[in-house]
Amino acid sequence: MRNVPGNSAVVACLLVIMLGVTAAADTIGGGDIIFTPKNAKEVIFSHEKHVHDKGLKCTGCHYQIFQMTKGSYKMQMSKITKGDFCGKCHNGIKAFDATDEQHCARCHK
Ligand code: HEC
Ligand code: HEC
Ligand code: HEC
Missing domain, CATH: 1.20.5 (Single alpha-helices involved in coiled-coils or other helix-helix interfaces)
Incomplete structure (x- = not known):
């Protein structure tokens, strides 16, 4: 027993x-990471949506694209539209295109 x-x-x-x-x-x-650019509305990056809803792995972003520390980079829009940072995926192939005017507000709220 x-x-x-x-x-x-x-x-x-x-x-x-x-x-x-x-x-x-x-x-x-x-949780969510909030970016507050000077000349645009704030951008909320949701780990929840990317990892849970879209099934992305941590290693899909860390550390190839992003460090695991908030504010590690100066992420300018011009770099994103050239395919860096969020633009590695938000290029119209892996995810909605950040250069398309119709999509600005999906990130900037
Ligand atoms: C789609 C991309 C993406 C994926 C997938 C992702 N992250 Fe992140 N993560 C980010 C971004 C963007 C930042 C903010 C980086 C910055 O501001 O420099 C971040 C920051 C972080 C931070 C630092 C938060 C802080 O407050 O400093 C931690 C911890 C983290 N991620 C853990 C994880 C873990 C654990 C996973 C998997 C379960 C994961 N991430 C998946 C994009 C991602
Ligand atoms: C995939 C998400 C995403 C989309 C879509 C997006 N942006 Fe951004 N944008 C960001 C992020 C992230 C930053 C940097 C925030 C920070 O670090 O301060 C940024 C910054 C900016 C800035 C601040 C100045 C600069 O150059 O960095 C402007 C202006 C801007 N975006 C305009 C736009 C316009 C216009 C569109 C649509 C054509 C757009 N954004 C679409 C994520 C996005
Ligand atoms: C590793 C690839 C990857 C990276 C890097 C990435 N995303 Fe995404 N994101 C996706 C995918 C895939 C989707 C879902 C497909 C779609 O909506 O086109 C998505 C969806 C989104 C959505 C819509 C969420 C919803 O359903 O409401 C926003 C907003 C967003 N991403 C913002 C960002 C921002 C801001 C960054 C940079 C800080 C970023 N993403 C970086 C892959 C990525």
């Missing part, structure tokens, strides 16, 4: 781990 308390301890441990994972998944990368 020694197994019984052992098993419930394992179950309790698993529950703790699962709860921990759920809590962490709610705030991937600390």
